[in-house]
Amino acid sequence: MPQTISAEVRALMRPSAAALEPYDPAFSRVEVNLSANENTYGMPAPAREATLAEIAAVAENRYPVPLADAVRAELAQVHGIAPERIAIGNGGDELLFNLFIAFGGAGRVLVNCPPTFSVYELYAGLAETPITNVPRDPETFEPDADALVEAARSANLVILTSPNNPTGDLVPLETVRRVCEACSGIVLLDEAYGEFSAPGASAESLLDTYANLAVLHTLSKAFCLAGGRIGYILASTDVVAALAAVRQPYSVSVFDQAAAVAVVRERALFMPTIAQIVQERARLSSRLAALEGVRVWPSESNFLLVRVPDAHRVWERLRDEHSILVRDFSRTPGLADCLRITVGTPEENDRVIAALSALM
Numbered sequence: 289m290p291q292t293i294s295a296e297v298r299a300l301m302r303p304s305a306a307a308l309e310p311y312d313p314a315f316s317r318v319e320v321n322l323s324a325n326e327n328t329y330g331m332p333a334p335a336r337e338a339t340l341a342e343i344a345a346v347a348e349n350r351y352p353v354p355l356a357d358a359v360r361a362e363l364a365q366v367h368g369i370a371p372e373r374i375a376i377g378n379g380g381d382e383l384l385f386n387l388f389i390a391f392g393g394a395g396r397v398l399v400n401c402p403p404t405f406s407v408y409e410l411y412a413g414l415a416e417t418p419i420t421n422v423p424r425d426p427e428t429f430e431p432d433a434d435a436l437v438e439a440a441r442s443a444n445l446v447i448l449t450s451p452n453n454p455t456g457d458l459v460p461l462e463t464v465r466r467v468c469e470a471c472s473g474i475v476l477l478d479e480a481y482g483e484f485s486a487p488g489a490s491a492e493s494l495l496d497t498y499a500n501l502a503v504l505h506t507l508s509k510a511f512c513l514a515g516g517r518i519g520y521i522l523a524s525t526d527v528v529a530a531l532a533a534v535r536q537p538y539s540v541s542v543f544d545q546a547a548a549v550a551v552v553r554e555r556a557l558f559m560p561t562i563a564q565i566v567q568e569r570a571r572l573s574s575r576l577a578a579l580e581g582v583r584v585w586p587s588e589s590n591f592l593l594v595r596v597p598d599a600h601r602v603w604e605r606l607r608d609e610h611s612i613l614v615r616d617f618s619r620t621p622g623l624a625d626c627l628r629i630t631v632g633t634p635e636e637n638d639r640v641i642a643a644l645s646a647l648m
């Protein structure tokens with residue numbers, strides 16, 4: 289259980305912080321944890337060896353290189369972009385936070401597209417940034433392109449998630465274009481799950497056209513480094529400099545930088561697992577969709593959003609009777625009776641299929 293804040297201490301806090309509760313990922317000890325969209329296959333052995341060797345060579349008595357130049361150099365090659373156009377963070381989360389510190393704030397507007405990743409709203413609140421919500425279609429969860437473009441005209445920051453968490457769908461590139469053209473502020477495409485999508489879906493191809501576009505990636509999902517905490521943003525040199533100006537100088541440790549260098553260098557080793565996750569996604573999706581009363585949305589990511597009758601109870605029974613943890617979204621506005629299931633290994637997916645077959 290997360291710790292709670294006493295009334296006495298809450299009264300001492302800044303109002304925007306006092307409104308919050310400590311983040312609770314709702315972890316519990318289970319045999320099959322499919323709740324956090326991690327890569328449950330783990331690193332391929334040669335990639336893990338390369339990572340540990342790189343970590344073993346660090347000078348831990350020295351502060352890390354602030355902007356993680358070695359990681360930037362590796363990523364620059366992968367993305368075919370200048371290293372000065374890459375910002376490295378302690379997970380994508382730190383970069384999102386810094387984005388609000390640099391570009392948000394009181395009297396400035398974030399355009400958000402719910403239901404989506406809850407962290408945007410959390411950081412907007414902490415940075416006292418007002419939010420204009422442009423809700424997704426309640427059935428298909430598609431973003432409303434015309435309404436987004438309208439809202440973007442007066443926004444300082446627009447965040448679009450592609451594929452979206454937890455709904456799994458992509459933002460069409462035409463919508464990205466229109467929003468970038470309408471918005472005089474920053475447009476962030478959060479592509480944390482982009483490696484699981486069809487090629488060509490990334491907004492990266494538009495970076496040279498729109499100076500206000502930024503694209504977020506992470507090594508936490510496809511590249512098995514959720515514990516290592518490395519995210520990165522591709523953007524203009526100016527936006528990268530703005531993010532560098534507001535960051536904590538040493539937020540990315542020598543260990544994480546070393547691990548990231550190895551993982552990016554060895555990225556080809558991860559491709560077979562990524563392809564297998566995409567295959568398993570199709571299998572899991574069709575098996576679950578065949579169950580009575582279960583709705584499964586199409587996904588371009590490493591998770592499925594499903595709707596089941598009495599979802600909260602199903603979530604509890606999966607945990608307590610089947611030792612499977614998924615993510616319960618049934619109390620999130622717009623996601624009544626929805627659960628999000630990370631696509632796991634074939635064995636883990638079989639457990640989910642068997643358990644839900646028994647429960648439905």
Ligand code: PMP
Nearest residue numbers: 379380381405453480506508519
């Ligand atoms: N964006 C989205 C949409 C996510 O789901 C996540 C992880 N839950 C992140 C960014 C951040 O991931 P990390 O901090 O592990 O890089």
